[in-house]
Amino acid sequence: MKISELSHHVPVSLGDRSYHVLIQPHILPQIGRVLQDVGLSGQVAIVTNSIVNELYGRVVLRSLKRCGFSPFLVVIPDGEKAKSMFWLSKILDELVAQRLERQEVVLALGGGVVGDVAGFAASVYLRGVPFVQVPTTLVAQVDSSVGGKTGVNHPIGKNLIGAFYQPRVVVVDPQALQSLPKREWVAGLAEVIKYGMIADPNFFEYLEQHVDGLRDQAEDVIPTVIRRCCEIKAEVVGGDERESGRRRILNYGHTVGHALETWGRYRTWIHGEAVGIGMVQEAAMAQFLGMCTKEIVERQRDLIQDVGLPIAMPSMTFMDLWGAMQHDKKVVKGQINCVVPTTIGKVQVVPLVRQRIRQWFTASQSSRGKRLEPVPQAVSRPCLSKKK
Numbered sequence: 001m002k003i004s005e006l007s008h009h010v011p012v013s014l015g016d017r018s019y020h021v022l023i024q025p026h027i028l029p030q031i032g033r034v035l036q037d038v039g040l041s042g043q044v045a046i047v048t049n050s051i052v053n054e055l056y057g058r059v060v061l062r063s064l065k066r067c068g069f070s071p072f073l074v075v076i077p078d079g080e081k082a083k084s085m086f087w088l089s090k091i092l093d094e095l096v097a098q099r100l101e102r103q104e105v106v107l108a109l110g111g112g113v114v115g116d117v118a119g120f121a122a123s124v125y126l127r128g129v130p131f132v133q134v135p136t137t138l139v140a141q142v143d144s145s146v147g148g149k150t151g152v153n154h155p156i157g158k159n160l161i162g163a164f165y166q167p168r169v170v171v172v173d174p175q176a177l178q179s180l181p182k183r184e185w186v187a188g189l190a191e192v193i194k195y196g197m198i199a200d201p202n203f204f205e206y207l208e209q210h211v212d213g214l215r216d217q218a219e220d221v222i223p224t225v226i227r228r229c230c231e232i233k234a235e236v237v238g239g240d241e242r243e244s245g246r247r248r249i250l251n252y253g254h255t256v257g258h259a260l261e262t263w264g265r266y267r268t269w270i271h272g273e274a275v276g277i278g279m280v281q282e283a284a285m286a287q288f289l290g291m292c293t294k295e296i297v298e299r300q301r302d303l304i305q306d307v308g309l310p311i312a313m314p315s316m317t318f319m320d321l322w323g324a325m326q327h328d329k330k331v332v333k334g335q336i337n338c339v340v341p342t343t344i345g346k347v348q349v350v351p352l353v354r355q356r357i358r359q360w361f362t363a364s365q366s367s368r369g370k371r372l373e374p375v376p377q378a379v380s381r382p383c384l385s386k387k388k
């Protein structure tokens with residue numbers, strides 16, 4: 001029996017670039033069989049980082065060897081800094097040195113950072129070799145491994161260099177999340193809540209009913225959650241692979257979220273935390289624009305807060321926020337395409353000019369303090385010259 005028949009599998013329909021997301025606890029030791037199932041053979045470059053290699057490198061190597069592959073490891077450093085031209089180049093050097101051939105495989109074993117840079121390497125090496133995603137963080141399992149966005153950062157901005165390049169298969173082992181630091185787990189829940197808000201009110205309700213399971217990483221909740229997120233992402237990507245329309249809804253929470261990440265110089269919040277605050281703010285913006293009710297804003301805010309995410313904006317000026325938004329790819333001719341909710345399960349893309357965002361910002365600042373909101377640990381702007 002094929003592995004794909006044993007696991008939950010979510011199809012991503014993209015014509016001749018279609019593939020499956022396989023979701024199965026304890027599937028990692030069977031990764032060799034999965035690659036055989038999808039018709040791959042020969043050498044496999046396992047791109048991973050030092051932390052994930054320690055945890056899962058050996059099990060993946062062993063499984064691939066057992067199934068007749070010739071795997072080798074390409075280990076990059078931990079952290080966002082590895083998503084750079086420098087480390088892309090190092091990976092390519094290794095593929096050249098090992099004489100990886102056209103039909104052979106690049107496999108990303110790790111979180112979104114590893115997936116993005118390894119996928120980009122696979123897309124440019126010999127003008128494209130087969131690519132396999134084995135995501136090991138919640139963000140990567142529900143988001144970055146599906147959909148084919150790959151790339152690296154430029155010193156000026158995030159994800160400015162990259163390519164759309166779809167994997168041959170995505171192999172999700174929810175069990176691998178058990179070793180994830182709590183903060184990384186909780187941050188990933190922001191993206192999970194995002195799927196409920198943009199596409200599925202029933203899923204949002206399920207999340208509300210399973211707050212404890214979400215916080216505690218309950219084994220009966222996790223695979224269900226991952227599967228539904230992957231289904232939504234697959235459906236959205238299948239209809240708009242290159243983000244010319246509907247795929248933009250996936251950016252909900254990310255206009256303000258990315259601005260906060262930039263403003264905090266990627267140290268104050270990790271990605272999911274910034275997205276959680278971003279969703280709270282973008283829902284408030286929708287209420288300000290008369291596009292959604294206070295009840296919706298509060299329901300979403302409660303869920304975000306209940307799973308353990310920060311919700312409060314830091315003390316920043318409008319110019320801080322506006323300035324940080326300018327490096328965003330969503331800025332077109334001075335307008336920002338912002339995704340705002342109209343109800344639970346539905347969002348709309350609205351182009352907003354500077355003046356409108358300023359009005360919302362001023363109104364939200366003056367209403368701040370009237371509400372009692374918990375303040376996250378790090379809300380002050382980190383100083384550039386301060387050593388970590």
Ligand SMILES: NC(=O)c1ccc[n+]([C@@H]2O[C@H](COP(=O)([O-])OP(=O)(O)OC[C@H]3O[C@@H](n4cnc5c(N)ncnc54)[C@H](O)[C@@H]3O)[C@@H](O)[C@H]2O)c1
Nearest residue numbers: 051078111112113114136137139140143144149176179180
């Ligand atoms: N391509 C896309 O569509 C897309 C979507 C969302 C995010 N992203 C990108 O993904 C990146 C963020 O990804 P991330 O949140 O996975 O961060 P990450 O890849 O940096 O991983 C977070 C941390 O968890 C560690 N880790 C990974 N798996 C682990 C495990 N199983 N056990 C213990 N530790 C583990 C990593 O070493 C790292 O320290 C960003 O660069 C973001 O831009 C891309």
Ligand SMILES: [Zn+2]
Nearest residue numbers: 191254271275
């Ligand atoms: Zn995100």
